[in-house]
Amino acid sequence: MKKILNILLKLVGKLIVIGFITFVATFALYMFNGENKLIYYVVRPLLNKHYDAQVRDRRIV
Amino acid sequence: MKDLKHLIYFENLLQDAHNELVSKAVEQGLHPLGYNCYYIPEVLLNLPGCFSSRLRAPRCNSTDVANYYMTTRNCPYVRAILERAIEGGYNYLEALFGAEGCAAMERMEEHFFLINPVKNEKFFTTIIDPPMKGDKTSLDYYKAQLKLKVLEPLRDRLGVDISDEAIRKAVEQSNEIYRIITEIGNFRKADNPVITGYEFHVIQLVSQVCPHSLIKPYLEETLEELRTRQPEPKFPFRARVALVGSEVDDPEFTKLIENCGAMVVADRYCFGSFPSREVIEIQEGESAFDAVCRHYLHWSQCARFMSGDKIEQRHKEVERLVKEFKADGVIYENMKFCEFWSYEKVLASHVFTNELNIPCCTIEKEYSLGAVGQLRTRFQAFIEALEIKNIQGGR
Amino acid sequence: MKITDKLISAIDKKLERFDPLWQAEHGVGGQRDRYYDKTGVAKWREWRGVKDTFYDYTQWLYNLYSMVLMVGSAPVACLKGFWEYRWMGSYLGTFMFIDRLFEGFRGYELRTAHMNMHAIVQSLTKKIALVLANDKRLGGGPLSDNMVPMDEVLPPLFMTGFKDLIPIPLQTLPEFIICDIDQHIEPYYIDVAESFGLPADVCSRCSAETGVAIDDAFPIIGKAFLTTNMPCNASEATSMFQRRRLGLPDMPVTMAMIHNEPGAHPYSTQVLRDAIAFIEKEYGVKYDWDALFERAKHMNEQNTIELEKWDIFKTPHSALCGIAETLYRLYSWASVNGQEDYFTENDRKVIKIMRKAYEERYRPFKGKTRHRAFLWGPSAVYYTDFPTWIQNCWGINIVLNMDSTMGHNMIDTEDPEKAIEDLALFSEKGVMRHHAVGGWENVNALWEWAKNFDCDMVIFNDNVACKGMNGVHALMEEQARDLGFHFIFLEHDLEDARTVSRRDMRKIVNNYMTVVLNEEPLDPTLVDFDDSLAF
Numbered sequence: 001m002k003k004i005l006n007i008l009l010k011l012v013g014k015l016i017v018i019g020f021i022t023f024v025a026t027f028a029l030y031m032f033n034g035e036n037k038l039i040y041y042v043v044r045p046l047l048n049k050h051y052d053a054q055v056r057d058r059r060i061v
Numbered sequence: 062m063k064d065l066k067h068l069i070y071f072e073n074l075l076q077d078a079h080n081e082l083v084s085k086a087v088e089q090g091l092h093p094l095g096y097n098c099y100y101i102p103e104v105l106l107n108l109p110g111c112f113s114s115r116l117r118a119p120r121c122n123s124t125d126v127a128n129y130y131m132t133t134r135n136c137p138y139v140r141a142i143l144e145r146a147i148e149g150g151y152n153y154l155e156a157l158f159g160a161e162g163c164a165a166m167e168r169m170e171e172h173f174f175l176i177n178p179v180k181n182e183k184f185f186t187t188i189i190d191p192p193m194k195g196d197k198t199s200l201d202y203y204k205a206q207l208k209l210k211v212l213e214p215l216r217d218r219l220g221v222d223i224s225d226e227a228i229r230k231a232v233e234q235s236n237e238i239y240r241i242i243t244e245i246g247n248f249r250k251a252d253n254p255v256i257t258g259y260e261f262h263v264i265q266l267v268s269q270v271c272p273h274s275l276i277k278p279y280l281e282e283t284l285e286e287l288r289t290r291q292p293e294p295k296f297p298f299r300a301r302v303a304l305v306g307s308e309v310d311d312p313e314f315t316k317l318i319e320n321c322g323a324m325v326v327a328d329r330y331c332f333g334s335f336p337s338r339e340v341i342e343i344q345e346g347e348s349a350f351d352a353v354c355r356h357y358l359h360w361s362q363c364a365r366f367m368s369g370d371k372i373e374q375r376h377k378e379v380e381r382l383v384k385e386f387k388a389d390g391v392i393y394e395n396m397k398f399c400e401f402w403s404y405e406k407v408l409a410s411h412v413f414t415n416e417l418n419i420p421c422c423t424i425e426k427e428y429s430l431g432a433v434g435q436l437r438t439r440f441q442a443f444i445e446a447l448e449i450k451n452i453q454g455g456r
Numbered sequence: 457m458k459i460t461d462k463l464i465s466a467i468d469k470k471l472e473r474f475d476p477l478w479q480a481e482h483g484v485g486g487q488r489d490r491y492y493d494k495t496g497v498a499k500w501r502e503w504r505g506v507k508d509t510f511y512d513y514t515q516w517l518y519n520l521y522s523m524v525l526m527v528g529s530a531p532v533a534c535l536k537g538f539w540e541y542r543w544m545g546s547y548l549g550t551f552m553f554i555d556r557l558f559e560g561f562r563g564y565e566l567r568t569a570h571m572n573m574h575a576i577v578q579s580l581t582k583k584i585a586l587v588l589a590n591d592k593r594l595g596g597g598p599l600s601d602n603m604v605p606m607d608e609v610l611p612p613l614f615m616t617g618f619k620d621l622i623p624i625p626l627q628t629l630p631e632f633i634i635c636d637i638d639q640h641i642e643p644y645y646i647d648v649a650e651s652f653g654l655p656a657d658v659c660s661r662c663s664a665e666t667g668v669a670i671d672d673a674f675p676i677i678g679k680a681f682l683t684t685n686m687p688c689n690a691s692e693a694t695s696m697f698q699r700r701r702l703g704l705p706d707m708p709v710t711m712a713m714i715h716n717e718p719g720a721h722p723y724s725t726q727v728l729r730d731a732i733a734f735i736e737k738e739y740g741v742k743y744d745w746d747a748l749f750e751r752a753k754h755m756n757e758q759n760t761i762e763l764e765k766w767d768i769f770k771t772p773h774s775a776l777c778g779i780a781e782t783l784y785r786l787y788s789w790a791s792v793n794g795q796e797d798y799f800t801e802n803d804r805k806v807i808k809i810m811r812k813a814y815e816e817r818y819r820p821f822k823g824k825t826r827h828r829a830f831l832w833g834p835s836a837v838y839y840t841d842f843p844t845w846i847q848n849c850w851g852i853n854i855v856l857n858m859d860s861t862m863g864h865n866m867i868d869t870e871d872p873e874k875a876i877e878d879l880a881l882f883s884e885k886g887v888m889r890h891h892a893v894g895g896w897e898n899v900n901a902l903w904e905w906a907k908n909f910d911c912d913m914v915i916f917n918d919n920v921a922c923k924g925m926n927g928v929h930a931l932m933e934e935q936a937r938d939l940g941f942h943f944i945f946l947e948h949d950l951e952d953a954r955t956v957s958r959r960d961m962r963k964i965v966n967n968y969m970t971v972v973l974n975e976e977p978l979d980p981t982l983v984d985f986d987d988s989l990a991f
Contacts, residue, residue, distance in 0.1 A: 030513050033498045036555075039548045040497050040991070047538070047545040054542075057672045060411040060652060061700045132926040134657065139927075161713050163689050164893055168927025171896045175931060190714035190894075193685050193692065198730055199710070202723040209719055367685060367692050367708035369699065400658050400923060404666070404693030407653045408700075423653060 062293055065260060066286055067279050071267045075312070076119055078145065078270065079153045086112050086272035092155050092219050097142065097170070099337060100160035100191040102357045103269070104235040105211050108221050108228065112272035114154065115332065117310045118145035121429050130172060131165070136398045137428035138308045139169035146178035154179055155219065158211050159188035162365065163401060187214055194368040195358055204354045212350070228349035232341050238273050241280045242338040248287055249326045250386050255290040258304070258325025262312040265334045296324075300447040303327035303382050305409070306394035307364070307402035313430050318392060321440040323447070326386040329362065329379055330394070336360035364405035375405070376412045383419055389447040390420035392440070397425050420447055464506045474503040476979070477560060477822065486981030487559055487848060496552065496990020508562050515570040519554065519577045526581035530589035533597075537588040541673055543630040546638035547584070549991035550577070553637040556841040557779050560848040564813045565820040568806050569780035575802045576787045580633065583791075587624060592676040604735065605674075605702065606682035608632055609691065610709055611863065611883045613755055613793040614728055614876070617748035618741055624677060625791050626698075630668045631661070632837065633791075635951045636783070638991045639838035639958070642951040645671060659921045660952040661837065662690035669694075669701040680738035681706040682731060685713065687834075687889035688924060707734040713894045715884035724880035745872045752867040752875065755794030759864045761803040768810050769855050770909050772828075775813035776806060777820050778843035782831075782857040789862050790887040824978055826851035827942065830906040832858045833917030833925050834888040836948035839958045846915075849962075849982035850969050855909045858891050858902075858917075893924045902932075903939055913942040915965075919950045944968045958987055 029035060074080045087093055094106040095114050106113035118141035126147050127140040145151065157179070159170030173179060173186040187210040192199030215221040245264055248256045264283060267276055299322040304315065308331040315325045329335040339360055343352040362375050379391060391413055395402030406423050413419040422443035424436060472478045479485035490498045503509055527534045537544045554577075558569050590597035599622060604615060608625035615623035635642045645667030646660055652670055654663055668674055681704045683695035692708075699706040709731045712720030732743050762785070768774045769781075788799045819825070825847065831854045836842065843854035863882035868874035884890075891898045906914050916932060919925060929945070936943030946964055949955035966983055969975045977983050 026517065027513060030501060030516050031509075032500050033555075036497060036552045040495065040552070043548060044545060047548075050539070051542040051545065058648060058670055059672075060408065060670060060697065061703065130927075130930040132929050134920055135923055135926045161894070164922075164924030165927055167714075167895075168924060171927075172931075175896065188714065188895075190712050190717075190720060193710040194708060196730075198723065198726045201726075202712070205719055205723070365689065365692060367683065367695060367710060369706065372696055397655075398657050398923065400662075400689040401693050403655045403658050404662075404690070404696060408696050410653060425655060 062255065062257075062290060065283060065290075067283055068260060068263065070279070071263045072312075074267050074271055074276075075117075075263065078114065078117055078119070078150050080271065082271040082275040083114060083153060086275055087153050091272060092221065093153050094215075095151060095154045095157040096159070097157075097166060098160040098162040098191075099331060099361055099363065100162055100189065100357070101158045101211065102207070102353050103337070104231050104341060104353055105207065105215075105228070106158065107235055107273055108215065108223060108231045110221055111215070111219070112274070113269075114272075115269040116142050116145075116151065116157075117266075117270060117332075118142050118150070118428070119311070121145060130176070131168060134398060135168075136163070136165040136396055138310075138396055139165045141428045143169050143172055143178070146173060147176075149178075149180060151178075152180045154181060155183040155185075156214070157184075157186045159186060160191050161188055162191060162363065163399070165398070183219070185214065185218060187211065192358070193365055195366065195371050195374075196368070200354060200358055203358055204351065207354060208350075225349050228353065229343065232343060232349055232353065234273060236340045238268055238277060238280065239338045239340050241277070241284050242268055242334055243340070245280075245284055245287060246328075246334050246338065249324075251292070252387070253292045253296040254324070254326070255287050255292045257319060258328070259312055259316045259319055261334075262315040262325070262328065265328065265338070266310060266312060266332065269332065269337070298322055298324040300324070300389045300444050300451070301326045301387055302444075302447075303329060303379060303386065303388040303391045304333070304394065305329045305379050305391050306406065307331055307396045307399050308428075309333065309394065309426075311428075311430060314426070317430065317433055317436065318440055321437055321444055323389075323392075323440065323444045325392075326388050327382040329382055335378070335382060336362055364401035372408075376409060376417065379409070379413070380417050380419065389451060390422065390443065392443070393421055393423045394426050395423075397427055420450065468505045471503060472505075475505065476502060477562075480979035480981065486979035488979075488981035488985050491985075491987075494986045494989040496556070496987045498555065501555065502559060504562055504566070508566055511566060511570070512558070515574060516551065516554075518574055519551070522574070522578045522581045523550070526585045529582075530585045533588040533591070533594055534585060536594040537584070537591070540594065541630065541675075542644060543634045543641055543668075543673065544584075546634045546641045546991070549637045552991050553840070557783070557844055559841070559844055560821065561777075561780070561844075562822065563820070564775035564809055564818055565777050565780065568776045568809055571802055571806055571809075572776075572780050572784035575799055576784065578798065579787070579792060579796055583624070584629060586622070587629060587675050587677060590677055594675075600677055601679050601739075603677040604680065604682065604739070605678045605704070607684040607686070607691075607695065607709075609686045609790065609887050609889065610682060610684040611790065611793050611886055612795065613751060613867070614732070614748065614879045614883065615735070616751035616795060617732065617743045617745060618735060618739070619744050619747040620741060621735070621739060623795075626674060626681075627665050627668070628791055629675070630673055631664050631951075633787070635661075635664070635837040636840040639953040640991070642667075642838070643954055645673070646952055657921055658693075659688065659690035659919070660950045660955070662694040664951050665694045666697045669697045672701065674698070674702065676702075678704060680704050680735065682735075683708045685710040686886050688893050688922070690921075705738055707731060711880070711884050715894045716897055717895075720884070721877065721880055724884055725877050728876055728880055728883065745875070748875065749869040751794045752869050754797065754800045756866045756869070757800050758788065758794065758803050759866065761807050762860075762864060764807055765810060766856070766909075768814050771814065772819055772825070773814045773817050774855075775810045775818060775820060778847055778854045779840060782835075782843065782854070782860055783840060785857075785860040785862070786887065821847055821851075821853070824851050825853040826975070827913045828853055828855045828909070828911045829913035829915050830854075830856055830858075830902065830909060830911045831915050831917065832891070832902045832905075834859070834892060834919055834922065834950065835917050836919075836946075836956075836958075836961065837951050838953040839948065839961055842958075842961065845962065845982060846965060848979055849977050850965065850975065851978050852913060852915075852965075854915070855911055856905070859887055861885075861905065862887055862890050892922070896928070899925070899928055899932075900935075903935060903941075906941060911941070913944070915944045915946050918945040918947045920947055920955060921949060942968075942973065959984070
C-alpha cells in the first residue's frame with residue numbers, strides 16, 4: 001500500500017514538475033511573444049519564398 | 062456623301078435636354094417623363110398623352126455641385142445628370158422613372174426627391190428594383206415593379222390611361238419608330254454604307270430624347286433620303302468596328318473613333334440601338350403589358366445580369382452584330398467607375414479574343430470628352446492592327 | 457479580502473509600471489512602446505495585471521489547442537493546404553491578430569472578448585480542416601460532393617434544410633476573414649485581377665475575389681454553386697469569374713435590392729424557393745423543413761440574445777465592446793448563421809456576464825470612454841482592430857457597427873410557408889447589405905440607430921470604391937451637422953491597405969480629434985505610428 005502511495009506521490013510530483021516546466025515554458029513563450037516572432041521572422045518569409053516561386057494556372061477560364 | 066438634310070437640326074436638338082421639340086410637346090400638354098436606363102421601357106412612357114425623354118447632360122463642363130453630393134469617385138454620367146438637374150436643365154419634367162440599375166444610378170435618382178432639384182410642382186420620382194436574371198421569377202418581379210412604380214403612378218398622379226388598349230397603341234406607335242431606326246441602322250451592313258456611324262448615332266439619340274410624335278416625320282424623311290443617297294466612291298474607312306459597352310450618349314465619341322479611321326457599324330451600348338429598337342411583338346393571348354415586360358427582359362444586355370444564359374447572351378449578341386454588320390473588331394468601352402462594365406469588359410475581352418476570335422480593344426472613358434489624346438492613340442493602334450490583320454487575310 | 461487577492465493586488469502594484477495603460481496614464485509610455493517599428497511584432501505581450509494576463513494566457517493556450525486539433529484532424533490536408541494556397545500561410549498571423557484586437561482590454565470586456573473570439577477560432581479551424589480534407593485539388597475526401605459552395609454573403613441558414621449537405625461560404629477562407637488577419641494578402645490577389653485589366657477603382661473585396669478565381673486559389677468542392685447579387689454591384693460582377701473558374705452548375709440567388717418595400721419580399725421568397733429546388737435537383741436530395749426548424753430555433757435564440765445585448769449596449773455598462781462584439785456578430789451571423797450549437801451556448805454565457813456587469817454598473821476600459829460612436833458603412837477589413845485603437849487612443853467606444861444590425865427577425869419554426877417568408881426578409885438584411893444598399897431609407901436609418909444607442913459620434917466608413925455610399929456623402933454630412941453628431945468620414949479601401957493605409961485612417965481620426973474637438977489622446981504612443989509591415 002505504502003509502495004503504491006509512494007509511486008503515486010512520485011507520479012504526482014513528476015506531473016507537478018512537468019506541469020510547472022510546461023507552464024514556465026509556455027508562459028515564457030506567450031509573454032515574450034515567441035511564436036509570433038518565429039512566424040513573422042522565420043516561417044512566413046520561407047513560405048512567401050515558396051509562394052512566390054509557385055507557377056499558378058492564372059487565367060480567365 | 063451629300064450631307065443629310067436634317068443632320069444639323071438633329072445635332073442642334075442634342076445640344077439641350079429641353080430642346081425645341083420637347084418644348085413644343087410640353088406646350089401641347091403632353092406629360093414629359095424622364096428616364097435613364099433601358100430597364101424602364103420607353104414604350105410605357107409613351108402612353109397616350111405622354112412622351113419619353115431619356116436623360117442626357119449635353120455640354121456638361123463641370124460637375125462640381127454633383128461632386129459635392131456624390132464625390133468625384135462616382136460614375137461621371139450620374140454626376141453629370143445630377144448636376145444638370147441642379148442647374149435646372151430638367152425643369153420641364155413631370156416625373157423621373159428611375160431604376161436601381163446600379164448603386165450610383167439609384168443614389169443619383171434618390172437626389173431627385175431628396176434635394177428636389179427639378180422645379181416643377183407636378184414632379185415626382187419612383188425607382189424600380191429591376192431583376193438580374195431572365196427566368197420566370199424575375200419576369201414576374203419585373204412586371205410587379207413596373208406596375209407598382211411606373212403604370213400606377215402614371216394613372217394615379219397624372220391621370221394617364223394605362224389600359225391594355227392604351228399600351229397596345231403605345232406599342233404600335235413605338236414600333237413605327239423602331240422600324241424606321243432599324244431600317245436606317247441596317248444601311249450600315251453594306252460594304253460601303255450610305256450612312257456613317259456618327260450620323261446614325263445622332264439619329265438614334267434624337268429618337269430617344271425627343272417626343273416620338275414630333276421627331277417621327279424627320280426620321281421618315283431621313284430614311285427616304287438614305288434610300289437614294291449615294292455612298293462615297295470607295296469605302297472611306299480603314300476598318301469597321303462594333304462599339305460595345307456602357308453608357309455613350311455623345312455622338313462626338315463615335316466621331317472620334319471614325320476620325321481615327323474605323324467606321325462604327327454597330328452600337329451595342331446604353332443609348333445605342335442594340336438593344337432599344339427591336340420591334341415589340343405581342344403574342345396571341347398575351348396582354349400588351351406582359352409583352353412589353355417580356356420583350357425588355359429578353360433584350361436587355363445589361364452587365365448586371367448574373368445568370369449564365371444572360372451572360373452568354375451578351376457575348377453571343379455581340380458576335381451576331383459583328384457578323385451581320387461585318388465588323389473587323391470590337392471596341393469595348395466602360396464609363397469610369399462603372400463596376401458592372403469594368404468587370405464585364407475584362408470577361409468579354411477574354412471571350413471575344415480567345416473564344417470567339419474577335420479582335421477587341423478595351424477602353425475606359427469619362428462622360429464628357431475632354432482630353433482624348435490617349436483614346437485616339439489607342440484607337441489608332443487598334444485600327445492599325447485590324448488593318449494589318451485584314452491585309453494578312455485575317456491571320 | 458482573501459489572502460490570494462491581497463497577494464495579487466500586491467504583485468499588481470509592484471508590476472503596474474509594465475502595464476501600458478498605467479504607463480500612458482502616467483506619461484511614461486504606452487501600448488506602442490512594446491512594438492518593433494513597422495512590423496506589428498510585439499517585443500513582449502501586454503501586461504494586464506496578474507488576473508487578466510493569466511486569463512489572456514489561458515485563452516492563448518485554448519486557441520492554440522484548437523489549431524493543434526485542426527492540424528491533428530487532417531494533418532496531410534492541412535500541410536498540403538499550406539503548401540498550395542498563399543492565403544493559408546496568412547492564417548499563421550492569427551495570434552498576432554487576436555493580440556491586436558484585444559489590446560487594452562481588461563476585466564469583463566476581456567472575458568467576453570475571448571469567449572467570442574474562441575467561438576470563432578474553434579469554428580474556423582474546424583471549417584478549414586473540413587474544407588481542406590475534402591478539397592478535390594488536394595485529393596478530395598468523402599464529403600467533397602456533400603458540400604455546397606455558396607457566396608459568403610448569402611446567409612446559409614436556409615440551407616440547413618438539407619441536413620446531409622454542408623454549405624460552405626466559399627470566399628470566407630481565402631478572401632474575407634484572412635484579410636482581417638493579414639493586411640498584405642489581398643493586395644496580391646487584387647494585383648492578379650488588375651493584371652487582367654480590371655480597373656483599380658472597383659471594390660477591392662470583389663477585386664480580390666476575382667483575383668482568387670483567376671489565380672485558381674479557391675478550394676474545389678461540391679457539385680453546384682450558389683452565387684448571389686448581395687451585397688452590391690461589384691459582388692454581382694465578380695461572380696461571373698468565379699462561376700467560370702469553378703465550372704459547376706450555378707444559380708444566382710438574386711434577392712431584391714430595394715428590399716425595404718413590401719413588394720420585394722414575395723420575390724425574394726420565390727428566389728429562395730428556386731434556390732432550394734436548384735439544390736434538390738443538382739444534389740438529388742429532398743429539403744427537410746424540420747431540419748431547418750431545428751437550426752432556426754438556434755438562430756432565433758441567438759437573435760433574442762442579441763436584442764438583449766443591444767439593450768445593454770445602450771448603457772455605459774456593457775461588458776461586450778468594440779471589435780469583440782462586431783467581429784463575433786459578423787462571423788456568427790454571416791458564416792455560422794445558426795448552424796453551430798457552440799454559438800448559442802456561447803451567447804448564453806456572454807449574456808450572463810453582460811447582465812452581471814450591468815448590475816454592478818461596471819464601466820469597461822476603466823471608465824475612460826469619452827465618446828460613444830456608431831460605426832456605419834462597411835468597415836475596412838484590413839483594419840479590424842480599428843475600434844480597439846480608437847478606444848485606446850482617443851477613448852471612443854464603438855458601441856455598435858452597422859453590420860451588427862443584420863437580420864434579427866425571428867424565423868417561424870412550424871409553418872414552412874411562413875418560415876421561408878421570414879428567411880427571405882432575414883436574408884435580405886445581410887452583411888454589408890442591410891443598410892448599405894437598396895434605398896435611401898436604409899442608409900439614412902443611421903441617425904435613429906445612433907440616437908437609440910445614445911451615441912454622440914458617428915464614424916462613417918468611407919470605402920473609396922463603394923459607389924453606393926459615395927452617393928450619399930453630402931446628405932450624410934449635412935444631416936450630421938443638423939442633428940448635432942460629431943461626424944467623421946473614415947476613408948479606406950476595404951481590402952487594399954495600399955490605397956488608404958491603417959496609418960492614414962488613424963490620421964483622419966487624429967485630425968478630427970485634435971483640430972475639431974481639441975482633445976488630448978489617452979495614449980500618446982498610439983497617435984501616430986508605422987505598422988505598414990505588420991500582418
